[in-house]
Amino acid sequence: MDISRAFESPPPQCDGCDTAFPEPHIMLATINRPRQLNSIPYALHWQMDALFKWFDNEPSLRVAIVTGAGDRAFCVGSDLIEMQRVKKSGNDSWKAEPYKYNHPSSGFAGLSRREGKKPIVAAVNGYALGGGWEIALNCDVVIATPSAQFGLPEAKVGLYAYGGGLPRLIRTAGLHVASEIALSGRSITAKEALQYNLINRISKKPETLIEEAISIAREIAAISPDAMIITRSALREAWETSSVERAFQNTHERFYEKLMAGENSSEGLIAFKEKRPPRWKPSKL
Incomplete structure (x- = not known):
């Protein structure tokens, strides 16, 4: 059955993020830039913001899952190559179309500062770094593969985590854990993230991650x-x-x-x- 036919309007186009509907009431959004470790270019922030606004407004959908394509990365943050290219081009491009070079009010990839109405499950299938971890920090439930890694390494390249992740990290893990992670820029393992209550669970195997995420989403979708x-x-x-x-x-x-x-x-x-x-x-x- 084509579940999408039941929608009041079609999902907006997302170049670099694929949408699927594995079961009634559930949307699966897959960041699909595996060669770039699923980093997010400027335009995709706005496209994903539109996608999740559509998700909130589509009556038949109740829960979303966000994940990354491939087995190496969930999302490693911004596309630094694109960012460097824009900075080298000077200020004119920023002034001409400033919305293209900033995040929407919902944050990194339309998710890291999203309020929204409906819950999102993050299925972390590898590296979740920088803005990628900031996405997961603001999701409602997080499940990760045993080999997943999390980090905010921005300070190592002269930046800082400006997608809203720092206050969310400290609210969830506490001052001392958050400080040690963010100030050192080091990555933590899935086991450490579970210990610090930064994820809900670790998948049985990498291959079962999406199946287990759908199981969680199914339980949520079953309530009123x-x-x-x-x-x-x-x-x-x-x-x-x-x-x-x-x-x-x-x-x-x-x-x-x-x-x-x-x-x-x-x-x-x-x-x-x-x-x-x-x-x-x-x-x-």
Whole structure:
């Protein structure tokens, strides 16, 4: 069955990122520049931003997976060769089309600072360096192959991690772990990342990474689409907000009445009473 026929609009074109729909409600986005270790050129940041905005607005989709093509790299960050070429060309190209040489407000590859509505699973299949790790740091769930490596090496080439990863790293791993990783620029293994709570799990084998990521996505897609959006928003609110009580109030005031007035809260309770699987409706939130 061609799942894409059920979409309200076709997915936007992404040169360097392939989209597939392995199961209903799930989108798989694969950064497909393996010869460049899936580094991101300027234009692709904006194309991926458009893709994930489309994903958020497509009613039939509930969860996305992002991964890299090949077995060497998830994403090693910016295309440094392109960056060097642009810098050598002088300031005129930056002034003429500045949007091409910056990230969208959603960050690196449209993901590292993305707020969004729906969850994304990062399936890290190799090196996740610089902006590549910043993508994963802002995803909702991260699964990695046993040989995956993570790092923010920007300072080694005179830059810094400006895709939003530094505050997310410190919120997740704490000051001392984040400082040691970011200030040294060293890479950490998948085992270390798991120890520091920077990933959820390590795949059984490299070959099963996507299968295991789809399994995670399937579990998430099975819950109420409304409850999924609200629960994710509540978790993110707590991550971003200093006050726990304020984070609760923000989510409750924004969503509670909408949730209770919606079709899915009624369907969930009726299905529980009738001892049957719920038949969820696309979220209107």
